[in-house]
Amino acid sequence: MFDSLSGKLQQAFKNLRGLGKISEDNIAESLREVRMALLEADVNFKVAKDFIEAVKQKAIGQEVVRSVQPGQQIIKIINDELIELLGSTNAALNLGGQPTCILMVGLHxxxxxxxxxxxxxxxxxxxxxxxxxxxxxYRPAAMDQLEVLGKQLNVPVVVRREEKDVLKIAKAALDEARRLGCGVIIFDTAGRLQIDEPLVQELVRLRDLVKPMETLLVLDSATGQEAVNVAKHFDDALNITGAVLTKLDGDARGGAALSLKSVTGKPIKFVGVGEKLEDFEPFHPERMASRILGMGDVVSLVEKAAEAVDIEDAKKLEEKMRKGQFTLEDFLEQLRQMKKLGPLDKIVGMLPGGAEMVKGQDMSKSEREFRRFEAMICGMTYQERRHPQILNASRRKRIAKGSGVQVVELNNLLNRFSQMQQMMKKLGKFQKMMAKMGGGLPGMLGGGR
Ligand SMILES: Nc1nc2c(ncn2[C@@H]2O[C@H](COP(=O)(O)OP(=O)(O)OP(=O)(O)O)[C@@H](O)[C@H]2O)c(=O)[nH]1
Ligand SMILES: [Mg+2]
Known part of the structure; x- marks a missing residue:
């Protein structure tokens, strides 16, 4: 879904990530790339232009959150703008009315x-x-198709093969719904190659008769900007209440999804992501934005880090790491900061590609281990935390006993800690980022296993 758009945006973000300071000049090139990516995804020209302008204004006027890099901050702004473009929040179906009528309209x-x-x-x-x-x-086959679906679902279907008047069918349907006690009536209407006057007239008459709570326009997302033009026409004629974007599983470029709300003012309520009946999802702008940006949910992670981790503390840690002065006490501090961010599998799952990484892995094992590490370090004296080399056999025994673990576990911790120290010296710059995220994840997870 939106692979090409995602790829291009990622490319544009590469340059943003390392930015230390935001100025009009240094973000101009990246924003130009973002704009190109949007246009290539068939986003409406004006929508793309307004989008970039909004991002620019926010980025330049922004007071940069202390614990987040400015470049990441812009990515967050882009994400927020994308969400707004997609409609901000999920628009639920309006199911008031007894029974509720839903008109499904759209092209062939x-x-x-x-x-x-x-x-x-x-x-x-x-x-x-x-x-x-x-x-x-108009198409007998269309009736058969719906009948098959109804059978499959065990949902009643009103079919009047001989009846050529849609209004009569609708009246029969209203009666039938009452008779069967149905809460919602879904009208599958005829399509046209193009929206034309006879179709509009028929739909308007149908609408005036059944007074639907929802008139949902079904749009093929592969048609890009054209879908948005179609939406405008349908909306002018019928005052639609929302849209369903279908075939998002195909090679949709994203243009329709991204332009629809701002061009028509009508929300996307659902998306179709396959031919099967279960390939259907309520539309959530924030999740879609995240998918488009191909960044997992790193935005929430950055937000969490911004809330939980103090940049000054992180800087001090980083300094110590680089100088090789990182002690068990600092390590304890790091473990605690990481804990503030939430469960480990959630944190890793929020990283791009992280969901794949944690799949099938028992992260709770790592978490239990972290807790034991914490207990062991807490059981050490101030001196011992700073100078683990003084931990002789009897001290080790005491600590292990006090924290309810075996001595081998303590030895394991100490070994891994010393490996970590060595790694840190090497990693230098990489640790800078991890310190900002508040954790020693690579050292801990990748290290001594
Ligand atoms: N991959 C994919 N195919 C879809 C999706 N939604 C519908 N289709 C396919 O698109 C084709 C047309 O779907 P229909 O539901 O018959 O479309 P329609 O709007 O009722 O068409 P008319 O009645 O001719 O106007 C079918 O082959 C569906 O299986 C989707 O979300 N993903
Ligand atoms: Mg049909």
Missing amino acids: GAGKTTTSGKLAKLLQKQGRGPLLVAADV
């Missing part, structure tokens, strides 16, 4: 019938008792 092959089935499945799961209505009187 956009995915109306499939989406009607998907929606029925979702509402069925919520116990809303959906009723499907074949309101496409």
Whole structure:
């Protein structure tokens, strides 16, 4: 999904990451790349332009959060703007009304019938008792298609093969819904190659009769900006309440998703991500932004770090690491800072590619280990923490006993700590970043195993 856009944005971010200070000049090039990436993804020209302008204003006027690098800060601004562009929050279905009517409208092959089935499945799961209505009187095959979906789902379908008047079908459907006690009626309407007057007239009459709570425009996301033009037309004619973007599993470039809200003012409510009935998701702007940026949920991680970790402390730690003065006491401090960020698997899972990394791994094991490390270090005297070399056999025995572990575990900790110290000297710069994130993760996880 949006692979090409993601890739290009990542490229643009590469230059931003290392920035120490934000100025109009040094972000201009990166923002130009971001703008190109958006245009290539078929985002509306004006939308892309406004987007970049908003990011620029925010970035330059921004008071940089103390514990985050300025470059990362811009990435966060871009992320926030993307979310806004995508509609800020999830727009839920309005299901008031007894029963609630939902009109599915859109061009030929956009995915109306499939989406009607998907929606029925979702509402069925919520116990809303959906009723499907074949309101496409032009193609008998369309009726069959909906009937098959209904059978598959065990959802009732209103089909009147001989009836050519959509309004009569709709009336029959309203009666049927009452008779069966259905909570939601989904009207699968006919498509056209292009939006034209007869289609609009038919849909308007249908709308005026059933007074839908939702008029959902089904859009094929692969059609990019064209989808947005279609949306404008449909919205002008029918005042749609939202859109469903289908075929996001294909090679969608993202343009439709990114332009729709700002061009029409109407939210995307769902996305279709495959042909199967379960390939259907409520649309969450923040998650989509994260996917588009291909950055896992690193933004929340940066936010968490900004809240939990004091940059001054992190700097002192970093200094010590570089000079090789990092003690067990500092290590304890680091473990505690990391704990403030939350469960380990969550933290690693938020890193780009992190979700893959933790899959199938028992992170709670590492966490238990961290807790034991903490207990052992706490059991040491001030002197011992600073100069672990004085830990002779009897001291080790005492500490192990006091913290409820075996001496071998303490030995293991001390070995790993000394390996870590050596690594730190080598890693220098890399540790700078980790210190800012508040953790010695690479040393701990990759080190002594
Ligand atoms: N990959 C993928 N295919 C989809 C998705 N949604 C629909 N399709 C496919 O798109 C094709 C057209 O879907 P339909 O639901 O028949 O479209 P329609 O809007 O009802 O078409 P008309 O009734 O002819 O106007 C079908 O082959 C569907 O399987 C989706 O989210 N992903
Ligand atoms: Mg259809």
